[in-house]
Amino acid sequence: MSLDPKIAARLKRNSDGLVCAVAQQRGTGEVLMVAWMNDEALDLTLTTRKGTYFSRSRQKLWVKGETSGHIQHVHEVRLDCDGDTVLLIVEQQGAACHTGDKTCFDADVLLTD
Amino acid sequence: MSLDPKIAARLKRNSDGLVCAVAQQRGTGEVLMVAWMNDEALDLTLTTRKGTYFSRSRQKLWVKGETSGHIQHVHEVRLDCDGDTVLLIVEQQGAACHTGDKTCFDADVLLTD
DSSP states (O other): OOOOHHHHTTOOOOTTSOEEEEEEETTTOOEEEEEEEOHHHHHHHHHHOBOEEEETTTTEEEETTTTTSOOEEEEEEEEOTTSSEEEEEEEEOSOSSTTSOSSTTSSEEEEOO | OOOOHHHHTTOOOOTTSOEEEEEEETTTOOEEEEEEEOHHHHHHHHHHOBOEEEETTTTEEEETTTTTSOOEEEEEEEEOTTSSEEEEEEEEOSOSSTTSOSSTTSSEEEEOO
């Protein structure tokens, strides 16, 4: 399998061949994490419905939760207007953040009112 | 003015000196858009509370809505666990997307259930 050519043609990848991916919790709307996808990661996300990314530090595919069990069941995927970012609507099992926090944005608040 | 050095020290910028920025609508939780910030854009966002980004195509600062009137009043800013992405909770005036759509993710649905 490889990514649907009609979708692949709409992607605007960065110089590393990646698009940005935002994962959002279904129902609550919490933004859980932001990561990156290559074409294979996006194809696997669409076909397996498990959130799958490309790890820039490890330079390999990464099925979210494959070691932690904190998988993401993917309900929706949307591509943005300029083709460089996808939004995933997911059911997150357990914590999304490797720190154990629910989201990657819980710990460091720069501004609030 | 420049970005608070304590915040600047926590940022993990990409090779272009930028961090990713996700703007989310206050209240509804809609993910409106994803863009990029350099240190100055983040500083201006925090101090003026107007969503301010760095345009990669134009290579300059860009106050969201400065021409369209579709400004973003910023209520919260959160930095993620690895310091390369900020989440903004905003009140978006008018459409967030340059196409006139409410969000940049309205038009192209790759998967739904």
